[in-house]
Amino acid sequence: MAETRIQSLNRAAILEAGLEVFSRRGFRGATLDQIASAAQLSKPNMLYYFPSKEAIHRELLLGLMDAWLDPMRRIDPEGPALDEMLGYVRRKMALTRHYPRESRLFANEVLQGARHIDDTLGGELKELVDRTAAQMTEWIRAGQLAPVDPHHTIISIWALTQHYADFDVQVRAVLGEDDPLARAERHVDQVFRRLLTPPDARSAGA
Amino acid sequence: MAETRIQSLNRAAILEAGLEVFSRRGFRGATLDQIASAAQLSKPNMLYYFPSKEAIHRELLLGLMDAWLDPMRRIDPEGPALDEMLGYVRRKMALTRHYPRESRLFANEVLQGARHIDDTLGGELKELVDRTAAQMTEWIRAGQLAPVDPHHTIISIWALTQHYADFDVQVRAVLGEDDPLARAERHVDQVFRRLLTPPDARSAGA
DNA sequence: TGGCTATTTGACCGATCGGTCAAAACGAGG
DNA sequence: CCTCGTTTTGACCGATCGGTCAAATAGCCA
Structure with a gap:
């Protein structure tokens, strides 16, 4: 069968x-x-x-959530803190570049109340975020990351990376470029590098 | 009449x-x-x-755009660079707090192609952004701002501030808080403070 | 009070929506 | 070639969409 x-x-x-x-x-x-x-x-x-319009939509969202959470799951607690966080940012930005439609599908869903996925949002996603935030807190205590609000830092990563997919019409209109993402990737890396680099490490490196 | x-x-x-x-x-x-x-x-x-559904929608969008651009217009080229930029961030965040529905209306429109406002996007908005970016470039040359990509920094400000309105369902689900915006305001200020504070000013201040 | 305008309404329209159904066409095994 | 399960289709359904219209009502000023 x-x-x-x-x-x-x-x-x-x-x-x-x-x-x-x-x-x-x-x-x-x-x-x-x-x-x-x-x-x-x-x-x-x-x-x-x-069987229905809903069924198509539901299957798309279900398949999406897993791929969407994967970059955060791959943060390695054993690795160097800053590299791990910037690696997460890079992987999330890669999703924006290669799967902008998935990002917009998700954005549409959340914007309109996320009625089809609110259980995932409050459950699996929240657990993963809390775990990652706890890891960041440890890294901060150990002086490997600058002091930040871990939860809001994660939200900032989502906001910045997804914005280039969800608002690409606006981004392109304002920049007037064909491929804004090359610059965007460098910029986003810079934002979180400056946010997360601990104070005593600022004199070293580029 | x-x-x-x-x-x-x-x-x-x-x-x-x-x-x-x-x-x-x-x-x-x-x-x-x-x-x-x-x-x-x-x-x-x-x-x-x-006269029509479109007319209601159009009037809402028109009224919105002006209020939305105002915080950027009020950046004062004569003022201290970092304060002016952080003031812009603060004003934009205030829009998110007090007018989340307007933010979502705008997000819905851009997400679905911005067909009703693409002239504003490519015209008035782009001009204002280019002018502000030029001002930032001067500030950077004068050593009053850290070197950044001005256009993408502006986009980052939009992304971070609007995210708290547009994705508030997700934000609340992940944070489990009633009022995420108090912390959010502090966090967003911190992000752009660390991004924009010029290197030689980092030893001073908190 | 009467009369005129501004406002409000129930009934209705054609178009489009998500979805159904019976019948037709197809395809592989004998 | 026939058979039988799989796949495809045109015609159609009730509900809802944005919008219209003629008639009823309310408000105001002489």
């Missing part, structure tokens, strides 16, 4: 189309006809693979 | 209701019935004051 080749192909096409449309229009703004035509399927044919 | 009392009262009620609904649902997700019932008016009665 395994998935046939045509099934997995069509399911993938529908999810790809759903990502495209949901990320640009939001859940209520997207229509099944738009998704179906983007997937080059008829509407009833699409509903043969997914 | 001036506006009567009842006209200005009803128009205000409609705009207030429109802000509430548009900011939580986005343009396409909002319905005229929702806005009308929030304004305690019948739908045809509401359309007696505004």
